[in-house]
Amino acid sequence: MANLSADVRKLIAAQPALLGGAHGMLGLLQRLCSAAVKALPASGVGVTVMTDAGARGVAVASDAASERIDELQLTLGEGPCMDAFASRRPVLEADMRIGGVSRWPVYSAAVLDEGVRAVFAFPLQVGAARLGVLDVYREGEGSLSPDAFSRALTFADVATEMLLDGQEQALPGRADAGLDEALDDRFELHQAQGMVMVQLGVSLGDALTRIRAHAFANNHSLSDVAADVVGRRIQFDPSTED
Numbered sequence: 001m002a003n004l005s006a007d008v009r010k011l012i013a014a015q016p017a018l019l020g021g022a023h024g025m026l027g028l029l030q031r032l033c034s035a036a037v038k039a040l041p042a043s044g045v046g047v048t049v050m051t052d053a054g055a056r057g058v059a060v061a062s063d064a065a066s067e068r069i070d071e072l073q074l075t076l077g078e079g080p081c082m083d084a085f086a087s088r089r090p091v092l093e094a095d096m097r098i099g100g101v102s103r104w105p106v107y108s109a110a111v112l113d114e115g116v117r118a119v120f121a122f123p124l125q126v127g128a129a130r131l132g133v134l135d136v137y138r139e140g141e142g143s144l145s146p147d148a149f150s151r152a153l154t155f156a157d158v159a160t161e162m163l164l165d166g167q168e169q170a171l172p173g174r175a176d177a178g179l180d181e182a183l184d185d186r187f188e189l190h191q192a193q194g195m196v197m198v199q200l201g202v203s204l205g206d207a208l209t210r211i212r213a214h215a216f217a218n219n220h221s222l223s224d225v226a227a228d229v230v231g232r233r234i235q236f237d238p239s240t241e242d
Contacts, residue, residue, distance in 0.1 A: 006127045008154045011035040026060055028162050033062040036125045036136065036155045040148055043116070044137040046070040046158055049155070050085050052130060057223070065114055066137055072110055075215045077208075079107040081133045084121035088130065090153075091121040095141040106216070117141040122156035124163060189222065192229035199236045210236060 015031040029047050036045040044066030050056040056074055061067035070138040073079035080091040083103075092194075093100045098176055100108035111119065118138040124131040134156040144152065189211075198205040214234070228234040 004150060004154050005158065006039070007149070008035070008039065008158055011039055012158065025162060025165070029159060030060040030062075032054060032155060032159055032162065033060055033066075036134075036152070037062045039151055040134045040136060041138060041157070043139045044069070045134060046076070046135045046137075046154075047124070047172075048135065049132040050083050050130065056132075066135070069111055069114055070135055071221050072216075073107060075212055076104075076107050077212055078104045078113075080104070080119045080121035081135050082134050084123045085130060088123055088125060090123070092144065094143040095120050097141070101219065109138075112196070115139055120144060124150055124156055124160040124162055126164065131160055134159050135161060150215075188230055189226040192226035195229055195234050200238050 009202035011034050012028070012035045015034045017027060017031065033045040033047060036042060044062050046066045046069070047059045048056065048070050049059045056129075058067055058074070061070055066149055070081065073081045080093055084091040093103070096111055096119060100111070101120070116137045116139060118141050119134040120138075122134045122136070124134060134152070155163050189208075192211060193204050193207045196202075196210055196230040197204055200207065200210065202210070211225055211229065212222060214220075214236075215222050225234065229236075
């Protein structure tokens, strides 16, 4: 495993920084995603940062399509990423057209439209601390080989170490500057939930469901819709809601 970890680190270090890409710790994670696509049977890789306190956001991805798919899980509140984080175990779906549709019906339909046939999610964690999930996407169905599975676990371990190192270098009481941008503004989302709850006369949980549904229907991110609600650019009308 030590040799595998060293090989993975060398591959990451060999990746060129993307023109106009992220810097600092997020730049390293972006290079990790690019390296993982080359080392694994994958068409895309993404890192989603999540915390037990509820903050979550897409940190980086190897390409725009993978970023959209990662963001979609946060918008819908369903998918391998969400399950891997909750269960603390890898979630491996070798054929989204069969197992995926029954487990995550809405998410699977959107993923299949993107041309993805298999999704593998690996939690980023150390001890009791959970930091997020590494998502691996593939255009062809089929399980990961034992070697590919080991490599994916190693990439997840290295991503976890990168996140921890980035946090150690941050100011006391603050997240790494890149993570501040990647994470959803939970205060704004909670504020939006409260506003929609009052507008529709529903519970906080139902308000979040309505916000998520609006985001999905209009192809917007959850954070963008929350910002529009708080900025009063969107108002939910009970007369038009089911």
